[in-house]
Amino acid sequence: MIELYISLALILLLTIAIGLVRVLRGPTATDRMLAAQLFGTTAVAILLLLGQAGGNTAIWDVALIFALLAAVAAVTFVRRKDIDTTTET
Amino acid sequence: MNTVSLYAGSGIILFSLGLHALLIRRHLLRKILAANIMGSGVFMVFIAMGARGESGVADPVPQAMVLTGIVVSLCFTAVAIVLAVRINKLTGCTTLAVDEESSID
Amino acid sequence: MEPALIFDLVLLLILIGLAWLLLASTDLFRAVVLFIAFGLLLALAWVRLGAPDVALAEAAIGAGITGALLLVGLGRLGSTERCRFSRAPLTFLQRLSAPVLVGVMIPSISLILLLEVHQLAGTTPGRQGLINAFLDVSGSGHGVTAVLLNFRAWDTLLEKGVLLLALITIWSLDQARPLFHQEDISPQLMGLARLLLPLVIVVAGFVLWQGDQAPGGAFQSGALLSAGILLAILVGYSLPQRWQGLSLRLLLAIGFGVFLLIAAATLLYSGYPLQYPEHLAGSLILLIELVATASIAALLAAAVVGGHPPDDLSTPAAKAPSTSGRR
Amino acid sequence: MTELIVQQNWFVWMTLLPLGAAVATFLAPGQARWIGLTTALFLPFCALAAIAATVFSTAQPLTVGNWPTPLGIELRTDGLALVMLAVTALVGFIISCYALGYFPPRQHHLSRTHYFWPLWLFLWGGCNALFVSGDLFNLYVTLELVSLASVALIALEGGKAALAAALRYLFIGLLGSLAYLLGVGILYATYATLDITLLGEIISDSRLNHAAMSLMIAGLVLKSALFPLHFWLPQAHTMAPAPVSAVLSALVVKAAYVVLLRLWFEVFPALDTLAIGHLLGLLGCVAIIWGSLMALRQERLKLLIAYSTIAQIGYLFLVFPLARGEAMAGAWVGGVLLMMTHACGKAAMFLMAGTIHHTAGSDRISRLAGAGGPIGVQVVVFTLAAATIIGLPPSGGFFAKWLFINAALATGQWWYIAIILSGTLLAAAYIARVLGWAFLDVKRSSYPVIPWVMKWPPLALSVIALVFGLIAYAPVQIALIGAPVSVPLLVEFGP
Structure with a gap:
């Protein structure tokens, strides 16, 4: 059973690796940010699986915090667009 | 090849990557990111070493030290960002290339 | 190979790859987003290493504060058009110091990596025993x-x-x-x-x-x-x-x-x-x-x-x- | 009541008090000057009490929370900690007095006055915590406290050059302490303890320990600005306001060096360090010559003093190759003595440079032409302080170099003598150049009046630095309490 959980987590991890392509290629800042948000969601799933596999419920708290705080980075992103015009060096 | 040495080795690789970038990158924000990566590498070595021993029982001392280290590096990051923004406001630069003679007087 | 080890291997590969990409990235916004992703995955690594306290801290900081700090900072950094100094040449010693550091430190670190760290992996336990012995009188469980x-x-x-x-x-x-x-x-x-x-x-x-x-x-x-x-x-x-x-x-x-x-x-x-x-x-x-x-x-x-x-x-x-x- | 006073652990109070005062000055910015001055007045007495407690009643090192050492953190009262606490208290007191005049209560930059005191008190408390710490990770935290406070103080001046210097210093500090921290991690992984005493007993000569040592030493060498890693120092030390320059040159650089001394003599004595010792010695020699030559070329007084600091740091690193065999104690004492006397002398020089800048309107050396008449006092004080940097006989600098030369003779490394002597000549040359300009026969218009706190405290400090050699017996005896050098001191004191 544990092997199954870990294998599922591994598959989810691979989807993150694939999602990286969107961060790298963009083309707009929003694409990149949304991909990062997707990683957050996937990480929550991975953490739940790892917690189940290890029998350590403390790991679920980490997932809880991720789920809660995903909003903060997103809101910062949305808000910062208001003041800034340049992202490139 | 076991988990601990895998993570410790990766920590050292991250440290070296960060060190390299901290030295050669010129943009201030990139230097700040590099320092953070360096720090993460060091913390990974700590935590990996704490994870040795009987299964599941990790040594709390390295964890506590890493928590302290994370706070300290967060402080440095925050100060560095404000300094960088301030420098950018005064000079328009995002690098640290102020040579000795021009800065005097 | 068992799945747990493959999981660790993939996780670390992604982490190192992310670090490399974000440090080499020409687009700063992309670097910041990659750094946020790096923090997320780092929390997974702490979980795998049995350090949920650190993972909690990393999650709270990485997903919240660091991201906000960097995004706000990036927004406040203006353009570099006014900059007159950016092409100022480095002094000879400044130019020398980087190779000295890279030449001395990175090889010495790699030496540890290659020769010694794996020997440590099985040896000397930490202080779990001592701490558990005193835990009752410490005021915390x-x-x-x-x-x-x-x-x-x-x-x-x-x-x-x-x-x-x-x-x-x-x-x-x-x-x-x-x-x-x-x-x-x-x-x-x-x-x-x-x-x-x-x-x-x-x-x-x-x-x-x-x-x-x-x-x-x-x-x-x-x-x-x-x-x-x-x-x-x-x-x-x-x-x-x-x-x-x-x-x-x-x-x-x-x-x-x-x-x-x-x-x-x-x-x-x-x-x-x-x-x-x-x-x-x-x-x-x-x-x-x-x-x-x-x-x-x-x-x-x-x-x-x-x-x-x-x-x-x-x-x-x-x-x-x-x-x-x-x- | 007397028992309460005698049995207090004053060296711990010396950390808690400045930190508490820093919080108080943050909460009540209006009262910052008086809170700061009261603390500065009190700390030298604490230092005296701490020394008395150790000398007369053999106070023991204690652990925080009274936990046994691999678990708790040891705070030490050995000689090195005590003399550094005392010197810091003395120099800190003088600098605090000077700062009262330098940051007057009402001026345009209101915030500078407000923020100087909490930052400086944080730095002071951090330095004191560092000197007494006996735990490698705790040393990391204190190093970071000191380096963050230094960054803030450098940036206090507010100009773009100062901010750039501050940020560069921040990166340097971060780089150095992360390298140090990686070494600490490797040591903890091997021995599961970070206590300096325990580690010194069990450490063995292995490749991994060598790697850890190299990392830690490289980090600290970067922080203490040994050639060729000194590139950040001139900017950082000269862009800051005068009291801050004095603090940085006199105390902050020494903080990293104290950690280095502890590592070398207390943690890693079992390792074969001959090659690294020679490397550090060689870099020290280059630093002496290079720093002095650069000082000779400078147009500005503060830059001259900063390059002189680089040269003096070079002398400090001669301890590592010289401290071998029977010369061990001599070289170690020489290093500690030089650290103390340089702290006094260099602080006085930077403070005086600030005063001269204030009066002459510029610190270009050429602008000093004819200044010897109207601001003769300042120039003379500057010279007195410089005497210990050059190493003229009654000064502490002279005795430190004397001890180094003895050690070089005892270990048969005569080339260090040549370097020390030429460094002395070069130092005399760059000081003489300043005096030459100052006493040119040029008529100058009047100079503004300066507050007395900017005149007399530096004078007191330079006089102390000058006569340090005459009273060196007591500090050296204190420094040798619990010193890591077991060999009895072979060299004679006195001329």
């Missing part, structure tokens, strides 16, 4: 909390000092500027914040409370709360002006101040700094954690805001944080 707030409380005391010092530094550098345009307050974001803020407060309380027995504690809880404060600031809440003076400074300093007072009191009482009387240990640790949480939340949020509150009361209210009771 969780090893990491006991180490942080009792056995190595001196480190934690000084670390709280570093936090306050960082804020004083930031205040000495600049005056707070608004994080966004005052006029446009989005009702959607406001609704989101109304939904999330109570949850954040409840979860922060939970994380603080369970730090006594399980992973969690003042820093994680404070970081979470500060993310909540930031969210509130970003959707348009602000601190009333009459709270931006002494009461704000008190809130920022109380965590370090109370810790210092306890150190002084114990030094007077027993001759040893931070030697808690055994029957009071639990309560003192709880007190330190409570005030530390409040201070950390305020300090981190104020660090993102990035400047001292305006001295002149006639200027429009800058965003400055408080822990609760903003509505």
Whole structure:
């Protein structure tokens, strides 16, 4: 059973690796940010699986915090667009 | 090849990557990111070493030290960002290339 | 190979790849987003290494504060058109120092990696036994909390000092500027914040409370709360002006101040700094954690805001944080 | 009541008090000057009490929370900690007095006055915590406290050059302490303890320990600005306000060096360090010559003093190759003595440079032409302080170099003598150049009046630095309490 959980987590991890392509290629800042948000969601799933596999419920708290705080980075992103015009060096 | 040495080795690789970038990158924000990566590498070595021993029982001392280290590096990051923004406001630069003679007087 | 090892291998490969990509990236925004992703995956690595306390902290910081810090900082860095110095040549010694460092340090580090670290992997256990032996008298039921707030409380005391010092530094550098345009307050974001803020407060309380027995504690809880404060600031809440003076400074300093007072009191009482009387240990640790949480939340949020509150009361209210009771 | 005073652990109070005062000055910015001055007045007495407690009643090192050492953090009262606490208290007191005049209560930069005191008190408390710490990770935290406070103080001046210097210093500090921290991690992984005493007993000569040592030493060498890693120092030390320059040159650089001394003599004595010792010695020699030559070329007084600091740091690193065999104690004492006397002398020089800048309107050396008449006092004080940097006989600098030369003779490394002597000549040359300009026979218009706190405290400090050699017996005896050098001191004191 544990092997199954870990294998599922591994598959989810691979989807993150694939999602990286969107961060790298963009083309707009929003694409990149949304991909990062997707990683957050996937990480929550991975953490739940790892917690189940290890029998350590403390790991679920980490997932809880991720789920809660995903909003903060997103809101910062949305808000910062208001003041800034340049992202490139 | 076991988990601990895998993570410790990766920590050292991250440290070296960060060190390299901290030295050669010129943009201030990139230097700040590099320092953070360096720090993460060091913390990974700590935590990996704490994870040795009987299964599941990790040594709390390295964890506590890493928590302290994370706070300290967060402080440095925050100060560095404000300094960088301030420098950018005064000079328009995002690098640290102020040579000795021009800065005097 | 078993799946767990493959999982670790893939995770580390992605981490190293991310580090490489973000450090080499030409687009700074992309680098910041990659760094946020790096923090997420780092938390997974801490979980895999059996360090949920660190993972909690990394999650609270990486997903909340660091992202906000970097995004705000990036937004405030203007264009480099005015810059006259960017092509200023390095001196000979400056140019020499990088190769010396790279030439000396990276090979020596790689040497450790290649030759020695794997030998360590099976040897010398840590201090679990010793800490468990003293856990009963430490005033905390969780090893990491006991180490942080009792056995190595001196480190934690000084670390709280570093936090306050960082804020004083930031205040000495600049005056707070608004994080966004005052006029446009989005009702959607406001609704989101109304939904999330109570949850954040409840979860922060939970994380603080369970730090006594399980992973969690003042820093994680404070970081979470500060993310909540930031969210509130970003959707348009602000601190009333009459709270931006002494009461704000008190809130920022109380965590370090109370810790210092306890150190002084114990030094007077027993001759040893931070030697808690055994029957009071639990309560003192709880007190330190409570005030530390409040201070950390305020300090981190104020660090993102990035400047001292305006001295002149006639200027429009800058965003400055408080822990609760903003509505 | 007397018992309460005698039995207090004053060296712990010396950390808690400045930190508490820093919080108080943050909370009540209006009262910052008086809180700061009271603390500065009190700390030298604490230092005296701490020394008395150790000398007369054999105070023991204690652990925080009274936990046994691998678990708790040891705070030490050995000689090195005590003399550094005392010197810091003395220099800190003088600098605090000077700062009262330098940051007057009402001026345009209101915030500078407000923020100087909490930052400086944080730095002071951090330095004191560092000197007494006996735990490698705790040393990391204190190093970070000191380096963050230094960054803030450098940036206090507010100009773009100062901010750039501050940020560069921040990166340097971060780089150095992360390298140090990685070494600490490796040591903890091997021995599961970070206590300096325990580690010194069990450490063995292995490749891994060598790697850890190299990392830690490289980090600290970067922080203490040994050639060729000194590139950040001139900017950082000269862009800051005068009291801050004095603090940085006199105390902050020494903080990293104290950690280095502890590592070398207390943690790693079992390792074969001959090659690294020679490397550090060689770099020290280059630093002496290079720093002095650069000082000779400078147009500005503060830059001259900063390059002189680089040269003096070079002398400090001669301890590592010289401290071998029977010369061990001599070289170690020489290093500690030089650290103390340089702290006094260099602080006085930077403070005086600040005063001269204030009066002459510029610190260009050429602008000093004819200044010897109207601001003769300042120039003479500057010269007195410089005497110990050059190493003229009654000064502490002379005795430190004397001890180094003895050690070089005892270990048969005569080339260090040549370097020390030429460094002395070069130092005399760059000081003489300043005096030459100052006493040119040029008529100058009047100079502004300066507050007395900017005149007399530096004078007191330079006089102390000058006569340090005559009273060196007591500090050396204190420094040798619990010193890591077991060999009895072979060299004679006195001329």
